[in-house]
Amino acid sequence: MCGIVGYAGKDNAKNIVINGLKRLEYRGYDSAGVAFIDSGKLKVYKKSGRIRNLEFELNRDLSLPQVAIGHTRWATHGEPNDINAHPHTDCTGKIAVVHNGIIENFTKLKKELELKGHTFKSKTDTEVIAHLIEEEIKTGKDLFKAVLSAARKLKGSFAVAVIYEKEPDKIVCLRKDSPLVIGVGEGENFLASDVPAFLSYTNRVIFLDDNECAIITADKVNVFDLNGNIVTKEIKQIPWSIAQAEKGGYKHFMIKEIYEQPKAVADTISGKLSMFAGQKAALLKAFNKIQIVACGTSYHAGLVGKFFIESLAAIPVSVDYASEYRYRNPIIDKNTLIVAISQSGETADTLAAVRLAKERGAKVVAICNVIGSTITREADYTIYTHAGPEISVASTKAFTTQLAALFLFAVEAARIREKISPSEEERLLKALSEIPSKMKAFLDKESKNKTVHNIALEFYNSQDALYLGRFVNYPIALEGALKLKEISYIHAEGYPAGEMKHGPIALIDEKMPVVVITPKDRVYEKMVSNIEEAKARKGKVIAVTNPNCTEVKKLADYTIEIAETEELLYPFLTVVPLQLFAYHIADFLGYDVDQPRNLAKSVTVE
Ligand code: F6R
Numbered sequence: 001m002c003g004i005v006g007y008a009g010k011d012n013a014k015n016i017v018i019n020g021l022k023r024l025e026y027r028g029y030d031s032a033g034v035a036f037i038d039s040g041k042l043k044v045y046k047k048s049g050r051i052r053n054l055e056f057e058l059n060r061d062l063s064l065p066q067v068a069i070g071h072t073r074w075a076t077h078g079e080p081n082d083i084n085a086h087p088h089t090d091c092t093g094k095i096a097v098v099h100n101g102i103i104e105n106f107t108k109l110k111k112e113l114e115l116k117g118h119t120f121k122s123k124t125d126t127e128v129i130a131h132l133i134e135e136e137i138k139t140g141k142d143l144f145k146a147v148l149s150a151a152r153k154l155k156g157s158f159a160v161a162v163i164y165e166k167e168p169d170k171i172v173c174l175r176k177d178s179p180l181v182i183g184v185g186e187g188e189n190f191l192a193s194d195v196p197a198f199l200s201y202t203n204r205v206i207f208l209d210d211n212e213c214a215i216i217t218a219d220k221v222n223v224f225d226l227n228g229n230i231v232t233k234e235i236k237q238i239p240w241s242i243a244q245a246e247k248g249g250y251k252h253f254m255i256k257e258i259y260e261q262p263k264a265v266a267d268t269i270s271g272k273l274s275m276f277a278g279q280k281a282a283l284l285k286a287f288n289k290i291q292i293v294a295c296g297t298s299y300h301a302g303l304v305g306k307f308f309i310e311s312l313a314a315i316p317v318s319v320d321y322a323s324e325y326r327y328r329n330p331i332i333d334k335n336t337l338i339v340a341i342s343q344s345g346e347t348a349d350t351l352a353a354v355r356l357a358k359e360r361g362a363k364v365v366a367i368c369n370v371i372g373s374t375i376t377r378e379a380d381y382t383i384y385t386h387a388g389p390e391i392s393v394a395s396t397k398a399f400t401t402q403l404a405a406l407f408l409f410a411v412e413a414a415r416i417r418e419k420i421s422p423s424e425e426e427r428l429l430k431a432l433s434e435i436p437s438k439m440k441a442f443l444d445k446e447s448k449n450k451t452v453h454n455i456a457l458e459f460y461n462s463q464d465a466l467y468l469g470r471f472v473n474y475p476i477a478l479e480g481a482l483k484l485k486e487i488s489y490i491h492a493e494g495y496p497a498g499e500m501k502h503g504p505i506a507l508i509d510e511k512m513p514v515v516v517i518t519p520k521d522r523v524y525e526k527m528v529s530n531i532e533e534a535k536a537r538k539g540k541v542i543a544v545t546n547p548n549c550t551e552v553k554k555l556a557d558y559t560i561e562i563a564e565t566e567e568l569l570y571p572f573l574t575v576v577p578l579q580l581f582a583y584h585i586a587d588f589l590g591y592d593v594d595q596p597r598n599l600a601k602s603v604t605v606e
């Protein structure tokens with residue numbers, strides 16, 4: 001997610017802004033930039049890649065500006081490169097803008113501005129803001145009034161900071177649906193998307209609310225509404241340490257990312273309109289089999305996706321570990337659609353599977369979280385998940401957003417192939433749209449009553465664990481087991497519950513936690529029998545179930561209740577307690593949850 005930093009004071013503004021950007025690195029980014037005014041001239045430095053690339057260039061510039069703005073970019077419009085990096089400037093090169101969020105009406109605004117003679121340098125939505133402000137300044141307005149007028153033309157969510165060569169002592173900023181916070185110092189003031197950017201200088205902050213604008217100079221912070229009326233704001237004292245604040249107050253990125261899932265899934269669902277534009281509809285009609293390729297957690301999402309696609313669109317789906325797919329002889333023809341799922345878009349095995357499939361004539365759809373990553377560049381089409389940067393190695397929000405993308409894909413394929421009625425489609429999409437609030441309700445309740453936390457406290461000394469599920473929750477058993485083993489180093493197995501009697505039942509004794517995933521669905525009675533079998537061997541049963549599942553509640557040693565939903569959608573809700581269970585166990589054991597041993601976030605080697 002992008003980060004904004006601004007400084008007005010007496011010190012070297014470019015160093016302070018660079019340090020602030022480094023503090024926001026945890027948000028993830030693909031490029032960075034800084035703008036400042038030196039001896040009456042606006043200067044802009046921006047570079048794709050790490051902040052140190054930018055710093056290297058900046059260090060060669062010996063100016064000592066006292067006002068600067070900076071930005072780390074997580075690409076949304078336009079690939080990550082130097083040109084698309086912020087700050088963006090107007091035609092005169094006197095106005096520089098940094099921006100977080102999305103300008104929804106940018107295409108229309110851009111056309112209008114081009115008709116007026118403006119030339120655009122980048123592919124970003126942000127650049128329209130600089131040109132809009134330029135237009136307003138042309139009419140004789142000062143920077144502040146120009147920003148207000150421009151803001152009234154923007155639709156979408158944005159946090160914006162602007163500097164202007166002719167008013168070199170100030171930053172003008174504004175906020176709508178994207179965070180912006182002002183740090184109040186002595187003879188210096190700060191601006192950022194998140195407090196850690198300036199927490200080492202001041203902990204006195206003003207949180208801007210939506211539709212508020214501010215003028216920041218070294219000595220003053222004035223906040224206004226969008227009509228230019230002054231707003232009196234309270235200065236708050238932040239009690240956070242820098243380390244905590246970087247994770248938004250959470251102890252680890254993993255727990256933060258677990259709690260971000262309602263928003264991440266909602267964002268992915270709301271991004272659906274752009275998913276199937278144009279030729280994709282024809283493509284969805286033409287193929288007659290789908291092969292999903294992925295690794296790790298993304299593979300588990302693929303297994304759930306098989307249920308979605310086969311149940312709704314009646315297309316046969318195979319799901320392969322990408323590392324296996326490439327070494328067998330997959331039967332691929334022009335009517336085969338490959339769906340490659342990858343959070344990072346850089347996983348070497350998945351990429352190799354994509355290349356193999358393309359060589360053999362298949363079309364490839366990528367489901368990916370990272371804009372411009374290699375897999376998206378090589379795929380024919382990409383469906384982006386909108387999880388935001390996932391920093392913890394153990395994948396959580398990427399998984400549930402992949403499920404959202406797969407479900408939308410399945411519904412779309414079913415509609416195009418006339419396998420579902422409009423009313424059924426409406427019912428399914430409505431059920432999906434209710435998932436984020438159901439996830440949130442669960443997480444809010446967990447924050448208060450700590451059910452999963454307390455169960456984890458009982459089991460963190462276990463040597464092994466068994467996870468069982470059937471139907472669409474069988475992949476969730478695999479994912480629950482993967483989460484536990486990768487961060488807590490406890491041996492865990494996930495199984496389809498029906499397979500238990502063919503071997504794994506031999507493992508169960510009074511020391512074995514058996515996690516059963518059993519909402520009220522078509523296999524509920526079968527799962528109840530499996531729980532009986534586990535109890536008969538004295539296993540300790542932890543059930544993830546619905547409040548009305550009385551049989552399960554009677555039998556299980558511990559129950560975790562999740563909301564009811566369409567049976568295909570249960571994985572969204574059942575996986576969350578399993579993520580939390582693994583997280584708390586690893587945390588109780590004192591492990592570095594975000595950086596488990598031997599694992600990397602992006603596996604770019606075979
Ligand atoms: C597990 C985990 C990994 C990844 C796998 C694929 O928590 O994060 O198993 O899911 O390495 O990575 P992507 O999705 O980036 O291809």
